[in-house]
Amino acid sequence: MTAVKKKRKTMSIRQQEAMTAYIFVAPFVLGYLVFTFIPMLFSIFISFIDFNRLGHLEHVLGGMVEFVGFKNFIRIFTDEIALEAFLKSFLYILYFVPGRMVFGLLLAVFFNNEFYLRKLSRTLVLVPYVTNIVAVTIIFAIILDKNGIVNSILKVLGVNDPPMWLFNASTVLPVTAFIGVWQSLALVVIVYLAALQGVPTELYEACLLDGASSVQKFFHVTLPLISPTTFFLIVNNVILAFSNFALIKNLTGGGPGTASRVAVINIYEEAFAFNHYSYAAAQSIVMFIIILIFSAIQWKGQKKWVHY
């Protein structure tokens, strides 16, 4: 018996590499499809139907729910609470994004210098970022209490009636944004630090020869050269500010009243407290479009100030 070896059909190296790549990418693609893309399509679908009460999903999928066109979207523009929630999201962005960018950059510049205990300081900046959000909210609730540390200091300084920071309609949003900045600053610092370390030292040496001051060096060399990082971080921060759910939910729950009820909290309430699934889906799509427009504007505008 002579064994006849069949010639195995083999893939080329290129095909094998492509196959390996597909296999590696497959888990992500599968996860993305199941957990992001399909739910997104489903959200778009239910935003156009009347699924604003409890009911079985099989009825929805079975087409037993009325198609209402843009009714859920139109309702947003007559819903005072929803409009206020979007407005509060914009306000939150105004507090959160500049705060995170400025403090992040300042700390990164600081950490870019040699000083005693630099490594320990860098580590300490990371601590809030890895701390449980519930723990963060409890600590700040104590610090900002009516008789907490902050108000005790203010009283010593002569402020008679300091506010209840988290239960005052005019202070709750900026204070929440400040806590958000403090908690998530590490990422901005790390990214900026990496960017700062990539700025060629020859340019600073040239500035030194030209007699430029430190401020001039920062504004004319450092800032332009890290502008791609700044652009990335701004886009990232705006998205983060819009979707910052956990901190606000745990810290204030959207209160007092509706003072910190930003869009993402309102969407959650509509969907899971009131079972207005279609209406919540419509609001989330509006939020998605707003983020898209924000990002597009920034993308267009970057040509004027980002230097690659």
Place this chain on the structure above:
Amino acid sequence: MKMRRILAFIISACLMLSLLAGCGSNTEKEADSKADSGTGTASTSEESKTAETKPEPVTLTVFVDTVQAQDQNLRKAFDDYEKISGNKVEFNEILGPIQEVPQKRDIALMSGDTTDIIRCNAIEGINYGTAKMVEGDLKPYFEKIGFDAEKTFGDTLYKDKDGKIFGVPTIATFWAVFYNKKIFDEANVPYPKAPWTWDDYIETAKKLTDPSKGIYGSYMPLYDNMFYIKASMAGLSGYKEDGTSDYDNPLFKESMLFYHELSAVHKIQPSWAEQQIKKMTSTYFLSGKCGMMFISSWYFSAISDLETYPRDWEIGVVATPTFKDLKENKNLAICDFHGININSKNKQAAADFIAWVSTNEYKYRNQFPAMANVQKSDVEDVFKSIEESTNGQITVDDLYNAYYNNGMGVASEKILGPIASQYSAIIKAEGENFITGAKTLDQAIADIKAKADEAIEQATESNK
């Protein structure tokens, strides 16, 4: 090369498997039950009759939260039911924080979960009834096992507009005032005695309040219904006869002002704001820093739990104070809800289980029955058990006088109806707006009325 390909495949497979593992659900502990057996087996009580022909035992599943899943007394009740009926009862535990349980249960049910029994609060139960997610007519199932739900529960049954029963209560909770005898003794104030009024309550609390020791005379939980105590005690439902919001009734305005003044004017209890910020919970009273607490009878489970809430002071209980200017004062109360999942495959057995727990569970858990016409003899064992668990600090007579022999009728502690959840959220938000000064009392009340009316209109349109 071959080794590398194998390695790539293994890594990728592991990633894929870990991804898929994350998709598993722990709420899908489906009953290994057979198809609907058609008839139940259990009796309404241990003494009552058993069905003549015993059908095949089935495994019933019940939605419970993490606290209920740890409750040994509840498990004991279910174990006893298993012995009587031959059926098996399994918990379908909804994991995670208690406040997220309703959302998780909603989603499970919407996705077609077949857990047989839905156990929840009144608001959620009514929502499931309206959404037809629970069996809409339990009478035929009860008739098969000889259980007269109407006679047993009367008005506390959950019925639709056509009078069909879609839910049964098991436990009723009634409100009363608990007090810390040590704080009373130290302040040289006599223990409160019913009948008494809310003015008496305020005056007593003032005498107990001692800011230097951090002691408040009064404490009330952070429930939205604190904003409408007086209206509830007057028996208002929150809806007019035409179905619109009744929040323009002056009693709602008086109620909100009454609650606000307890902290803002009388300074007898921490404000809503302070409680929110400090994340103070209902168990704050058990820290020994409050003279009195107005709360419902579920609190007995916390009082009896000396391991979690140890205390070196004695406790007392007295009936809810009354409002002098109300013609009739009603005590606040609410019942829980048991219904059969519309997707259950064991509806008859589930009805049998509900009939049994609704008339027996309270005995195991030191709670009050939701049955109509409760006599002292019905609750004597429970009261004795509470007396024992409090080392005689609260006697059987104290309990009977505080909860049953108080000369008051009973009214729902919560605004229920078609927009119960939304009503609650609106009242809470506008109440906070008033408390923080963001709105005047009149503005807040007018906004509650307007927003509630809008929500009612939308709910009516959506349910058409």
